[in-house]
Amino acid sequence: MLVLDRVGKSYQGNLALAPLSLEVEQGERVAVLGPSGSGKTTLLHLIGGVVQPDQGTIALEGNLLANMSSGRELASLVGIMHQQLDLVPHLAVVHNILAGRLGHWSLWRSLASLVSAREKHLAQSALERVGIPEKLNERTSHLSGGEQQRVAMARLLVQQSKVVLADEPIASLDPARAEDLMQLLTTIVSESNKTLLASLHSIDLTRKFFSRAIGLRNGELQFDLPVDKLTNEVLYRLYNLTETQV
Amino acid sequence: MRSSIASTTLQRPRYRTQDSFFRGRGLLTLLLGVALIWSLTSVNWTGSIVHPGGLSAIGEFFKAAFTPELSGSFLGLTLGSAWTTVAYAVAGICLAVLLGFPLGVLASGVLAKSAGRRVAQVAGFRIVLGFLRAIHELVWAWLFVVALGLSPMAAILALAIPYGGILGRIYADILNDVPQEPLRALRSSGASEWKVLLYGRLPMALPDMLSYSFYRFECAIRAAAIMGFVGIGGLGMQIQLSLGDLFYNEVWTLLYALIGLVLLVDVWSTWLRRSLTQ
Ligand SMILES: Nc1ncnc2c1ncn2[C@@H]1O[C@H](COP(=O)(O)OP(=O)(O)O)[C@@H](O)[C@H]1O
Ligand SMILES: [Mg+2]
Numbered sequence: 001m002l003v004l005d006r007v008g009k010s011y012q013g014n015l016a017l018a019p020l021s022l023e024v025e026q027g028e029r030v031a032v033l034g035p036s037g038s039g040k041t042t043l044l045h046l047i048g049g050v051v052q053p054d055q056g057t058i059a060l061e062g063n064l065l066a067n068m069s070s071g072r073e074l075a076s077l078v079g080i081m082h083q084q085l086d087l088v089p090h091l092a093v094v095h096n097i098l099a100g101r102l103g104h105w106s107l108w109r110s111l112a113s114l115v116s117a118r119e120k121h122l123a124q125s126a127l128e129r130v131g132i133p134e135k136l137n138e139r140t141s142h143l144s145g146g147e148q149q150r151v152a153m154a155r156l157l158v159q160q161s162k163v164v165l166a167d168e169p170i171a172s173l174d175p176a177r178a179e180d181l182m183q184l185l186t187t188i189v190s191e192s193n194k195t196l197l198a199s200l201h202s203i204d205l206t207r208k209f210f211s212r213a214i215g216l217r218n219g220e221l222q223f224d225l226p227v228d229k230l231t232n233e234v235l236y237r238l239y240n241l242t243e244t245q246v
Numbered sequence: 247m248r249s250s251i252a253s254t255t256l257q258r259p260r261y262r263t264q265d266s267f268f269r270g271r272g273l274l275t276l277l278l279g280v281a282l283i284w285s286l287t288s289v290n291w292t293g294s295i296v297h298p299g300g301l302s303a304i305g306e307f308f309k310a311a312f313t314p315e316l317s318g319s320f321l322g323l324t325l326g327s328a329w330t331t332v333a334y335a336v337a338g339i340c341l342a343v344l345l346g347f348p349l350g351v352l353a354s355g356v357l358a359k360s361a362g363r364r365v366a367q368v369a370g371f372r373i374v375l376g377f378l379r380a381i382h383e384l385v386w387a388w389l390f391v392v393a394l395g396l397s398p399m400a401a402i403l404a405l406a407i408p409y410g411g412i413l414g415r416i417y418a419d420i421l422n423d424v425p426q427e428p429l430r431a432l433r434s435s436g437a438s439e440w441k442v443l444l445y446g447r448l449p450m451a452l453p454d455m456l457s458y459s460f461y462r463f464e465c466a467i468r469a470a471a472i473m474g475f476v477g478i479g480g481l482g483m484q485i486q487l488s489l490g491d492l493f494y495n496e497v498w499t500l501l502y503a504l505i506g507l508v509l510l511v512d513v514w515s516t517w518l519r520r521s522l523t524q
Contacts, residue, residue, distance in 0.1 A: 048434060049434075050430060050434065070436075071433055071434075071436045071438065072436040072438075073256065074438070075434065075435050075436025075437065078433050079435065080431075082427065082430070082431060084427055085427075086427040086428045086430065087431070088428045088432075088445065088446055088449050088450060089428075089430060090449040090450055090452065090453070091452070095445065097318035099431075099432055099435055099437070099445050100435045101435075102432065102435055102437035102438075102441045102445065103435055103436015103437065104436070105441075107438070107440050107441060110437075110441050110445070111444060114444065114445070134375065151388055152431075155431075155435065159435050159436070165326050179501070224483060
């Protein structure tokens with residue numbers, strides 16, 4: 001499904017991700033762990049086609065990312081939720097969700113939809129799915145951070161990509177909401193047998209919602225394990241902690 | 247925390263990193279300082295600034311501010327010429343927006359297919375915009391009066407061309423300066439640059455574009471009034487006539503009308519902007 005072959009990336013000579021190979025099967029839920037600056041965002045951005053690798057190749061369903069002619073083709077394969085909120089604050093929620101359809105729509109349809117929303121039922125049911133159905137026509141800037149996170153998820157839902165990438169989707173949420181959101185995200189992806197890669201900092205939630213975990217440290221892959229093999233010892237080494245610090 | 251800083255720097259230009267004197271603001275400040283001193287020394291300060299008889303004329307003029315001409319017939323005339331001025335300004339600014347918007351989008355380079363084309367496109371259209379606004383509206387007015395005679399079209403075109411150039415330039419900057427993260431997200435969902443423009447850049451840029459256009463509308467009212475001086479009608483022409491007859495009371499009535507108009511536009515634009523940005 002997703003194959004990375006010795007993919008590496010540096011920024012101005014600083015190594016962000018050392019050459020890394022990885023294979024992910026359809027339906028897997030992979031947690032990307034590691035301290036800040038370890039290369040999690042870089043890895044997800046590479047897979048999402050947001051940045052280009054310096055070396056190595058990335059293939060989705062056998063198609064090389066580098067050979068994809070249009071953003072449209074890429075968008076049907078992979079969708080990404082970024083670390084920062086990235087909705088358009090001035091638009092109504094409905095248009096921010098339907099932005100996920102832009103890869104499917106013609107330019108004229110996209111324009112017409114701004115006047116009178118197309119495929120509104122898709123937006124409505126996606127918003128119901130993420131638990132805030134009443135916000136459809138609200139201005140996005142009026143929503144709380146957590147609600148905006150849900151709108152971003154609804155946008156990803158209507159995009160209907162096969163792989164879903166989420167970069168620290170719960171970083172700004174309190175623990176209870178974080179768990180709710182993780183639950184929601186994993187339910188949504190497993191219902192349609194999508195593949196999920198998400199970076200996060202919670203070991204508990206990793207154990208609860210993911211099937212596999214990879215650990216990054218200083219841009220190097222430290223481990224790649226099924227979650228039931230994720231021992232404390234492995235984690236201490238990843239975060240460079242002594243037992244008393246945990 | 248560190249990772250979020252790293253990701254935001256992703257969008258920043260790279261050349262800021264080595265901020266030496268010559269690359270930074272130091273050199274610019276120095277140059278501007280030298281230019282200022284040079285310009286001060288090149289003014290002839292020795293001659294008297296006001297000629298002797300002028301002083302009493304100025305006194306008369308300002309005394310008349312307290313007794314503007316308020317007769318019914320003159321108020322009617324004022325209202326009529328105010329209307330003419332507003333009509334020129336509205337038509338001029340509308341045409342300027344129609345001209346400036348597409349030029350601004352092109353000059354921003356956001357629709358260019360490749361980096362090379364972007365550079366060429368941005369340079370080309372910035373030159374066009376520069377040409378449009380390099381020539382003052384009064385010069386355009388004079389040119390169009392020569393070409394078209396004293397017709398309203400002359401006033402409207404004279405406004406629309408330089409203002410279109412100014413608006414286009416500002417629109418281009420605003421479109422370039424919107425936050426990049428939402429745009430990146432749109433591209434990730436498969437949007438072309440046209441769709442990114444529609445769903446990201448324009449909605450985010452609109453409040454600023456609108457408020458700048460209104461500010462320019464204020465300027466257009468003043469300019470339309472001044473344009474009356476070349477004989478095209480409106481408040482400016484009446485001011486010139488009353489000034490010529492030394493009817494300062496009338497001049498003040500007309501000036502108050504002009505100030506009122508500008509204030510009105512100010513209130514309106516504040517209200518509109520607030521309802522747009524909330
Ligand atoms: N656009 C960029 N320009 C320069 N350096 C970057 C950029 N993005 C990331 N980096 C660097 O690459 C390394 C990995 O960053 P990142 O992938 O954001 O880590 P994480 O998401 O795990 O916190 C860090 O040292 C970071 O400073
Ligand atoms: Mg990160």
